[in-house]
Amino acid sequence: MTQTTLQPRASRKLTAARASIAASALLAAAKLAAGLWSGSLALLSEAGHAFVDTGATALTYYAVREAEKPADAEHHFGHGKYEALAALVETGLLFGLALVVVGEAIRRLGESDVVIDVGWPVYGVLAGSIVVDFVRARQLGLIAKEERSDALAADAMHFASDLVSSVLALIGIAAVHFGFPQGDALASFGVAGFIAVAGYRLGRRTIDTLLDAAPGDLAPQLETAIRNVPGVISLDALRLRSMGAEVVGEAVIGVARSLRVEQAARIKEMVSAAILGVAPHARVTVATSAHALDDETIVERIMLVASRRHVTAHHIIAQEIAGRLCIGLDIELDGAMPVGRAHAIATSFESAIRDEFGSDVEIETHIEPLSPHVLIGRDADAAFASEIVQALDRFAEPLAYISDVHDVRVRETAGGLVVNYHCRVEAAASVEAMHAAVDELERRVREEYPEIVRIVGHAEPEDH
DSSP states (O other): OOOOHHHHEEEEEEEHHHHHHHHHHHHHHHHHHHHHHHHHHHHHHHHHHHHHHHHHHHHHHHHHHHHTOOOOOSSOOTTTTHHHHHHHHHHHHHHHHHHHHHHHHHHHOOOOOOOOOOOOOHHHHHHHHHHHHHHHHHHHHHHHHHHHHHHHHHHHHHHHHHHHHHHHHHHHHHHHHHTTTHHHHHHHHHHHHHHHHHHHHHHHHHHHHTTTTOOOTTHHHHHHHHTTSSTOEEEEEEEEEEEETEEEEEEEEEEEETSSSSHHHHHHHHHHHHHHHHTTTTTEEEEEEEOOOTTHHHHHHHHHHHTTOEEEEEEEEEEEEEEEEEEEEEEEEOOOOOHHHHHHHHHHHHHHHHHHHHHHHOEEEEEEOOOOSSOOOOOOOOHHHHHHHHHHHHHHHHSSSSEEEEEEEEEETTTTEEEEEEEEEEESOHHHHHHHHHHHHHHHHHHHOOOOEEEEEEEEEEEE
């Protein structure tokens, strides 16, 4: 996430935090004045609660400002937990205030000469407080949800608890007004109870964040999204934790080990996109784990071993003799390489194949000089090329399946002649039969022209 995208969010959160400080301070001063004037313990408790909220909202402002700082050399994951730390401090303040209110309420219940002056200023302050608390709790709750801010969520919870506390205080004072003098103290117990409940809810959420608890509501959604991505065989691990407004973590997906690097990378990209589709605020690192599929063929497994060791292998023959797997294949190595080194490479490759199939496998490798990747060539003399065309026609005529040899190209290279051609083959013929016929044609032509090092025949069905 870039700095430019953080600025609007930070501005919105800081503005909400500053507004909360002003609202809390104003309500605290008004409740304290009304409580001292009336002598109402419930109202004085509310004033104490409001002053704690003012300090808490100031702490929220600081936490929000610090949390939006980008990652640095000491905080690789950013500063998001400043908000959780501030919320934890607010939790402690709430529980402390609840205990003070309970103690004062118990003391007040033992007194019989308590005088409470109930007048319109008390009702006015409480009614105004209820309206402000409702508006602030609603606004802060929406912003906290959209911005995923623990500190603003704590503020929203404070204002919501203030609203309920103010209602209880109003009920207690009204009870005193109608001749029930203990109503004020009993209302204070209710105020303390709601303060404690707010502290518990806030504390549990905050501790989960600080202890890196996984967001339980998000994990099942991400699991489903990841498993539905094509190419994902399994979800081996999904680790998530909250970090301020974001969720960070790691997902380890299982993919077929026979995939090419670019194919595996493409699957990782699709998984990352699926995660962002469910949770745009999530930063999840995706890693792959190679899995062997049940339907892998012996040739595929050998080619996988060769790919990992950067060995070119071909002409793989696998046999089962008396329950024992026997493998023969060709490997290509640099033609200028000493035989001793080439043999060591072949031996190491054979050992890797035994690791794949078992120690009792029989494996023989035939070493060939590696062909250059690009041969510099030129078209052969037209008269000689015509001879090759006639030879191909002559030898193809008696062979089954093959007909219409065409598009013949004869090239001269430093390694010898290379011939390419196309031919027609019966569409119903099997691949095995077609290959045998093409190989036989190549063998016959090369017997007559040994200077040909390679013949590449491209077979096409007759109705193509």
